[in-house]
Amino acid sequence: MEFGWSEEQEQLFEGALAFARELPESVLDEQSFRRAFARLGEFGALGLCIAEELGGMGLASLDAARAVEGLGQGCADLGLLFSAAAHLFACAVPIAAHASPALAERVVPKLCSGEWVGANAITEAEAGSDVGALRTRARREGDEYVLDGVKSYVTNGPFADVFMVYATIDPAHGYMGVTGFVVERDRPGLRVGEAFETMGLESSPIASLYLDGCRIPASNRVGEEGSGSTIFAESMHYERTGLLAAWVGGMQRVLARVVEHARERRQFRRPIGKFQAVSHAVADMMFRLESARLLLYRACWARDRGEQATAEVALAKLAISEGAVQNALAAIQIFGGAGYIKELGIERMLRDAVPTTIFSGTSEIQRDLIARDLGL
Structure with a gap:
């Protein structure tokens, strides 16, 4: 392991630090949130570890984390950075890595640019740390899946354009039944609750997500049926370091x-x-x-x-x-x-x-x- 940084790595960190110092100290409405996301996307912060062909920078984990460290050192609004990192590591990354090429090409570039705001929806009232206890159901009907359930504490939920939703094909299968899906905000049967008031991270909007007979094409599935727990665990490794x-x-x-x-x-x-x-x-x-x-x-x-x-x-x-x-x-x-x-x-x-x-x-x-x- 080297304890020094290359000239390119130093430039990346210093660039992130300088950029972050120009970000607002607080973002409290959707218009200013989206403006900030557009700036983050233009800088490259929303696609740090995403492949270049999908609109990202293609950075390794260490370089991506170093860039995020620079953002955190330069910007006092950790709520905004939390939203940006959750958008990247918990939404864009799993879609880029596991969705079909057609789905990834349709969704990920918009996430990297900041045109779309992404959210991860897995936590439920009875399934926090226990992913295998999910109650949100995904029922296959021909070329579609029908989603029913409620998600709690969805970061970016109030402003999100697309959600990475985890549901179970069969609760009896536990974590082996968990499957990931891309769900666009305008799908009938999807509703976002009122934003919660929180202790901190005030610039990061958070709300519940309600799915009531929400139909999505089978092509919106991310990975194979039953692979959701593995995909989520992988995204958490990214998030626990990068974020x-x-x-x-x-x-x-x-x-x-x-x-x-x-x-x-x-x-x-x-x-x-x-x-x-x-x-x-x-x-x-x-x-x-x-x-x-x-x-x-x-x-x-x-x-x-x-x-x-x-x-x-x-x-x-x-x-x-x-x-x-x-x-x-x-x-x-x-x-x-x-x-x-x-x-x-x-x-x-x-x-x-x-x-x-x-x-x-x-x-x-x-x-x-x-x-x-x-x-x-």
């Missing part, structure tokens, strides 16, 4: 602000960074950041070598999400009262960090995967 890379960049951005504050804020006639309680807290922030970053790079490196890397990916996801929460708490403590009020934006990092311990597989699920790899 979480934004929080590595975010931790770097917050650390820089904390160091500056510890140097400039004076109490008892000296900078607060000269007090061991503060300097050690900042050192711990650096420790968590660099540990998470190296685990991320190692997981991506292993994936680029063709390894399954389940434990490596879980370790990276766990380190980033838990580290982001702890670093945000430390930043608030060091800033004191100024960190608690919204004006400086320090508390926002905590609100945006907490969801990382839940989405893309909870911290508890990551620990299960690590323990399983150890033979426990």
Whole structure:
């Protein structure tokens, strides 16, 4: 493993960093959301690891994660970046990799350009971490499938043009019955609920998805019947590294602000960074950041070598999400009262960090995967 970056990789990171600094600090309506997506698509952020012939940049996992890290370091709106990364890794990637060539060519270029907003719809009220418990049904009728069910917490749902929907052919088959489908928003029988109000990631719209006798052509199936669990697991490997890379960049951005504050804020006639309680807290922030970053790079490196890397990916996801929460708490403590009020934006990092311990597989699920790899 090389610990240096090539000139091309450095240019990619610096380009992402510079571009991200020009993005808005907050996106709260559909019009501004779509404008931001169009800009992300023009830059290439919505197709980082998608093949060039489908409108992407064709980057390896490590290079894609490094670019997303730059976006997270430069842009304070992690909600927007979360939506963009979910659009890429959980919607565009599985369609590009497993749909028929005709379906991929029809859908993926529009996702890469930002013309279409994509969403992944798998979570249900009774099927969160347990994918095999899906109740949404897909019934084959001739050259069509009929979908019935309700999906919870669909990121990008309120604005999405197309959904990567997972349903079961037969609940008795458990995870072996799960199958993926491309469902366009204008299909009769599809309805999106009202957007939820959330603790953080405020620029990322999220809602329930209702499917009531929704008919789609059989050609909209992604992969073979029963392959959905494998496809979803693969997309989660992409998401747990590529998407979480934004929080590595975010931790770097917050650390820089904390160091500056510890140097400039004076109490008892000296900078607060000269007090061991503060300097050690900042050192711990650096420790968590660099540990998470190296685990991320190692997981991506292993994936680029063709390894399954389940434990490596879980370790990276766990380190980033838990580290982001702890670093945000430390930043608030060091800033004191100024960190608690919204004006400086320090508390926002905590609100945006907490969801990382839940989405893309909870911290508890990551620990299960690590323990399983150890033979426990």
